[in-house]
Amino acid sequence: MSIVRKISESAVHRLSLYLRILEDLESEQRETVSSEEMSGRSATTAAQVRKDLSLFGSFGKRGWGYDVADLAGRLRKILGLDRQWRVALVGAGRIGSALVEYGGFGERGYDVVAIFDSDASKVGEKWGGLRVRDIGEFEEVASEQSVEIVILAIPVEAVPSVMEHVDRAGVRGILNFAPTKLKVPEGVAVKDVNMVMELEALSFALSQEDGER
Amino acid sequence: MSIVRKISESAVHRLSLYLRILEDLESEQRETVSSEEMSGRSATTAAQVRKDLSLFGSFGKRGWGYDVADLAGRLRKILGLDRQWRVALVGAGRIGSALVEYGGFGERGYDVVAIFDSDASKVGEKWGGLRVRDIGEFEEVASEQSVEIVILAIPVEAVPSVMEHVDRAGVRGILNFAPTKLKVPEGVAVKDVNMVMELEALSFALSQEDGER
DNA sequence: GCCGCCTTGTGAAAATCTTCACAATATTAG
DNA sequence: CTAATATTGTGAAGATTTTCACAAGGCGGC
Numbered sequence: 130m131s132i133v134r135k136i137s138e139s140a141v142h143r144l145s146l147y148l149r150i151l152e153d154l155e156s157e158q159r160e161t162v163s164s165e166e167m168s169g170r171s172a173t174t175a176a177q178v179r180k181d182l183s184l185f186g187s188f189g190k191r192g193w194g195y196d197v198a199d200l201a202g203r204l205r206k207i208l209g210l211d212r213q214w215r216v217a218l219v220g221a222g223r224i225g226s227a228l229v230e231y232g233g234f235g236e237r238g239y240d241v242v243a244i245f246d247s248d249a250s251k252v253g254e255k256w257g258g259l260r261v262r263d264i265g266e267f268e269e270v271a272s273e274q275s276v277e278i279v280i281l282a283i284p285v286e287a288v289p290s291v292m293e294h295v296d297r298a299g300v301r302g303i304l305n306f307a308p309t310k311l312k313v314p315e316g317v318a319v320k321d322v323n324m325v326m327e328l329e330a331l332s333f334a335l336s337q338e339d340g341e342r
Numbered sequence: 343m344s345i346v347r348k349i350s351e352s353a354v355h356r357l358s359l360y361l362r363i364l365e366d367l368e369s370e371q372r373e374t375v376s377s378e379e380m381s382g383r384s385a386t387t388a389a390q391v392r393k394d395l396s397l398f399g400s401f402g403k404r405g406w407g408y409d410v411a412d413l414a415g416r417l418r419k420i421l422g423l424d425r426q427w428r429v430a431l432v433g434a435g436r437i438g439s440a441l442v443e444y445g446g447f448g449e450r451g452y453d454v455v456a457i458f459d460s461d462a463s464k465v466g467e468k469w470g471g472l473r474v475r476d477i478g479e480f481e482e483v484a485s486e487q488s489v490e491i492v493i494l495a496i497p498v499e500a501v502p503s504v505m506e507h508v509d510r511a512g513v514r515g516i517l518n519f520a521p522t523k524l525k526v527p528e529g530v531a532v533k534d535v536n537m538v539m540e541l542e543a544l545s546f547a548l549s550q551e552d553g554e555r
Numbered sequence: 556g557c558c559g560c561c562t563t564g565t566g567a568a569a570a571t572c573t574t575c576a577c578a579a580t581a582t583t584a585g
Numbered sequence: 586c587t588a589a590t591a592t593t594g595t596g597a598a599g600a601t602t603t604t605c606a607c608a609a610g611g612c613g614g615c
Contacts, residue, residue, distance in 0.1 A: 179564060192613095
């Protein structure tokens with residue numbers, strides 16, 4: 130199953146969504162599901178669901194639908210959730226703590242193996258069994274721990290100095306919470322989580338309504 | 343300037359990004375900027391920048407570029423940042439606290455005027471000058487305070503009961519941090535901030551690389 | 556074993572989004 | 586004032602994504 134086609138950002142998001150729906154169905158003990166029902170629980174059409182899945186193979190049975198557990202497993206594999214990812218958290222502030230507390234990451238295959246901060250007063254604290262380390266140790270610890278993904282939960286002004294450490298450590302992906310566009314070496318994947326942008330999209334939508342009325 | 347055309351999600355995100363770039367330029371005391379330079383600082387092309395802006399009007403001067411301050415002002419207006427929005431935070435947990443602490447919202451026009459939680463042990467705490475209230479008071483307080491936007495920072499399992507309160511209060515927009523698709527009345531806008539989905543998009547991207555190699 | 560029903564998988568059409576390419580035009584130099 | 590230069594605004598072309606619509610199968614009933 131070697132996939133060559135480029136999969137769009139939105140298709141990948143929908144796959145995540147489908148997986149979440151399937152997990153709900155699993156907890157409801159459902160055996161099968163149709164593209165029709167999947168579309169009802171997401172915000173798409175049945176055709177979209179089938180098209181998205183067909184990008185990766187043929188998982189359903191005609192006249193019958195999809196096996197919930199089987200499809201969930203396949204989506205997990207497609208999304209890279211069938212293995213463990215070694216993750217470092219950089220930034221032991223509020224967002225970082227929300228993430229560590231949330232905890233759901235371990236279950237989904239993301240193992241937080243180290244936590245860093247540049248604030249000397251935070252270094253040394255214990256967070257869920259891990260000691261907060263100085264960012265200066267990043268390169269060494271990250272390579273020792275085979276860190277592949279960094280969660281970057283630091284303020285914008287700290288980004289340049291932190292990124293120097295991160296760039297040198299051969300990390301493959303960054304989940305970026307800082308509201309700024311990261312400059313990263315070729316081959317490093319970045320995904321942004323940006324609540325300010327979403328809030329702006331919201332007030333844009335509301336303003337548009339006002340204008341139309 | 344009545345806009346009828348439907349503006350795509352991605353175009354709106356780019357507008358936010360352009361505004362952030364313009365604010366950087368303002369702090370660098372720059373007078374003008376070309377679509378070329380804007381594209382260099384974002385991840386788009388100059389044509390894309392011009393096309394996006396042209397959806398709303400004609401803001402530049404040929405041979406000269408855009409006036410930084412003027413364009414920033416126009417984008418703020420387009421994004422609905424030229425007015426105040428009355429916001430309620432629902433969920434006084436880690437994420438909620440990260441948001442309140444972050445603080446940048448006030449400056450951007452989002453006034454957090456009330457905070458709610460369903461956990462009795464949190465009710466009554468003081469958060470940045472506001473008392474955490476019981477979610478049961480939501481409808482009353484939200485209408486009294488003319489709340490338009492709700493930031494929903496609660497766990498998935500709390501969503502159904504909380505949404506009953508929110509639905510009845512005539513809120514217009516929701517910024518949703520819970521990793522679930524909200525069912526909202528007609529006319530209510532929802533934007534999701536979902537770090538799990540972004541993490542999955544990241545591991546998907548990394549898995550794809552592996553597969554190609 | 557055959558028929559009727561249901562739902563997938565998928566080409567083709569439609570819609571949407573991005574890039575191209577260039578005329579229009581403001582600015583500056585001579 | 587004219588020419589040279591720079592950069593916008595925008596139709597048209599190209600690319601991508603979504604929707605449509607239906608043939609291809611699988612399943613249950615008889």
